[in-house]
Amino acid sequence: MADGKTTASARRPSGQRRADAQRNMDKILDAGLKLYSSRPGVSVAEVAEAAGVGRVTLYGHFPSRTELAKALMDRAFEETEAAWEGVDTSGPADAALARVVREQWHLMERNRNLRDNVIGDVSPQWLRARHDPILRRIEELITRGRDDGAFRTDLPVSWLVTSLYSLVHAASDEITAGRLTAAEAPEVLVASLRSLYRT
């Protein structure tokens, strides 16, 4: 997780962060996640206020708006990676995919919004590099389904991956617009993907 030279600035010589500092970092990341994943153009001041923390304190932990955004994405990606561990991807690919969608779709949706709203704060390359591992897991699952004859082969794998994300995003919009309930959404998604992917 993360890396040695993370986003945090000052550390104590021991290498440990003080407890209250860690707590504040968490509060900032929580607030940032909520704001950033809901709308673009969030300001550092807003995040600080939502976190119940002074703006200067925030800058003490995240030296720039960009670093904050990166930390946000990092945490979201880690969370997603961790969530994958909990999903059973064995057995028939179509059933496995349905399980993945049902259990992870709102995580995928949040990441997508986050991703959309930090564009301009971090470089596309950075974003792509971080997102790639997650994309590849889905890609592998789909490829397996194609090899097994469960999924269609007349369209590029990359297209199937992209349309999955696209429909997840669409489902989230439909919920926001009140045209779909949170309960219906995963079922609609699974049904749509089943049609879209089948041979």
Place this chain on the structure above:
Amino acid sequence: MADGKTTASARRPSGQRRADAQRNMDKILDAGLKLYSSRPGVSVAEVAEAAGVGRVTLYGHFPSRTELAKALMDRAFEETEAAWEGVDTSGPADAALARVVREQWHLMERNRNLRDNVIGDVSPQWLRARHDPILRRIEELITRGRDDGAFRTDLPVSWLVTSLYSLVHAASDEITAGRLTAAEAPEVLVASLRSLYRT
């Protein structure tokens, strides 16, 4: 088209705009369309420069950033409405939908990008009100297909409409990413929608 009390500010008493003024408005709208549909956060200064026009001149025609954005959307919507007239929507719904997609998909894509990038400049209500008529045309076509037994009825019509737009957007992203060519895109789209919509 448009309406009586358009975005333009000064008019001659005759009600006619001078030829050079009209020309500049067009240049501004052209440049604005290009910029706005390619990325968010475009500034008025950028549009003016891209149009080869002074910033003050732009403000002379469009009193505010918001009005400029509205004019942009208005023109795009009018263009789309006009394009509908040229498409044959008679006959079997599935074939008609394929024709619509093939002939209009890049117009739909551009409007979608435009729409995404003016969020924050115009109210969601305004946007929705203008976009609704276009949405309704697709909705009607899909509804007809359902009544004819050509399209599935186990998912909401609104969802079918939304996923159409969503996949169009996805296809455009794939082209940008170099994973799909402009020639392949409409075919991939039609094939996907056929699977997604069929009973």
Place this chain on the structure above:
DNA sequence: TCGAACTCGTACATGACTGTTCGAGTTAAG
């Protein structure tokens, strides 16, 4: 050709955001 319409650059007032500095107060940790 004459006047009104139009354009242009420059300049100004205003506001929002970013990132930094300072000093004084608070809190965790050993």
Place this chain on the structure above:
DNA sequence: CTTAACTCGAACAGTCATGTACGAGTTCGA
């Protein structure tokens, strides 16, 4: 309990965008 880590507000400098005002020049239109 003592020190170093941390937090806070206030204030500052720098940048960038919006929208307005002015005055002088250019161009259309009748």
